[in-house]
Amino acid sequence: MNKIKIAFFDAKEYDRHSFEESNKSEEFDITFLDTRLSRDTCKLAEDADVVCVFVNDDIDASVIDQLSEMGVKLIALRCAGYNNVDIEYAFRKIHIVRVPAYSPYAVAEHAMALLLTSIRRIHKAYIRTKDFNFSLNGLTGFDLHGKTVGIVGTGKIGRIFIDICRGFGMNVIAYDKFPAADSGITYVSLDELWERSDIISFHCPLTDENRHMVNSDSIAKMKKGVVLINTSRGALIDSEALVEGIKQRQIGAACLDVYEEESDVFFHDYSNHIINDDTLARLISMPNVIVTSHQAFLTNEALQNIADTTLSNIREFISNDTCVNEVCYKCSNLANCKQTHEKKCF
Ligand code: NAI
Numbered sequence: 462m463n464k465i466k467i468a469f470f471d472a473k474e475y476d477r478h479s480f481e482e483s484n485k486s487e488e489f490d491i492t493f494l495d496t497r498l499s500r501d502t503c504k505l506a507e508d509a510d511v512v513c514v515f516v517n518d519d520i521d522a523s524v525i526d527q528l529s530e531m532g533v534k535l536i537a538l539r540c541a542g543y544n545n546v547d548i549e550y551a552f553r554k555i556h557i558v559r560v561p562a563y564s565p566y567a568v569a570e571h572a573m574a575l576l577l578t579s580i581r582r583i584h585k586a587y588i589r590t591k592d593f594n595f596s597l598n599g600l601t602g603f604d605l606h607g608k609t610v611g612i613v614g615t616g617k618i619g620r621i622f623i624d625i626c627r628g629f630g631m632n633v634i635a636y637d638k639f640p641a642a643d644s645g646i647t648y649v650s651l652d653e654l655w656e657r658s659d660i661i662s663f664h665c666p667l668t669d670e671n672r673h674m675v676n677s678d679s680i681a682k683m684k685k686g687v688v689l690i691n692t693s694r695g696a697l698i699d700s701e702a703l704v705e706g707i708k709q710r711q712i713g714a715a716c717l718d719v720y721e722e723e724s725d726v727f728f729h730d731y732s733n734h735i736i737n738d739d740t741l742a743r744l745i746s747m748p749n750v751i752v753t754s755h756q757a758f759l760t761n762e763a764l765q766n767i768a769d770t771t772l773s774n775i776r777e778f779i780s781n782d783t784c785v786n787e788v789c790y791k792c793s794n795l796a797n798c799k800q801t802h803e804k805k806c807f
Pocket of ligand 1: 541542561562565568613614615616617618619636637638639640664665666667668670671692693694718719755756757758759
């Protein structure tokens, strides 16, 4: 039998390493491509059976049409989120699989790393001591113990972040569109969460409904000095409203691993360039904003899980014409797929 050909878009050095390790037996013929998948680069997948993509590859209707005309059978997302895929248009045209969890610990731990860095001014202290400046002026933080943290989205990552926060002695409240029964989590309305939280951390998927859930109205309802942490998807936050909220001192700090216009910037080295995005430049210039470039997932454990699950998704789909990790428009409309995809959907 011929080897399954995979066109692997937006390949980074760390992807090659983990996928080569996972494909040691050379079961799959993988072509690593530096470029992202878009309507202009689709043709690079001409001979492929499967395309493998990440968070900032743009899988719109044109890409779906081109891929299905070329005979590509499957889009294998090597990430959990699928907001970059037009899943409604893909329905009955091309199958999509994803990696629902690779290391929820990696993301939750990164969220806490950002929070501690921000409120204890570690990013400032690091630069000072590198320059032999041992002054403490301006580095005063606050205790997390006893503070109220509001968690938006209590799935895999949100729950681990809740456990971490409880370990710090924080009071946890949460909002979820589908609250979990008997979870021991105190659910409140979104408005109550905005009003009561000293810190708010986002762990829900991005949907049409919750795009810009942080906007000038919701910011006005928040406690003065609130700290926002977003390791979920950038467009949950209206960046212009965030800048304004920080300028008004309503928002005390922002920890951002994601940004709504990140696809033009993140994962690339622009250290010798002028950034065209004024909003991002303004945010980065603020002393109480920390930006990491969609790095929360980046641990050895997560990378190996991503590679192993992606290849096993492809193997399962090629053998069975369906896969437990399939993203299906019909299922995802019904409680986020929850691994209940059935062949009859297609
Ligand atoms: P999950 O599917 O286990 O949990 C998501 C939770 O959000 C569920 O409980 C769901 O009911 C809830 N939810 C859905 N719609 C909602 C809404 N409109 N408002 C509030 N809650 C809502 O997902 P998981 O694994 O915990 O991941 C959460 C998000 O983290 C992903 O959607 C992805 O965007 C992001 N992520 C970020 C990574 C990074 O490197 N920065 C890596 C992996 C995931």
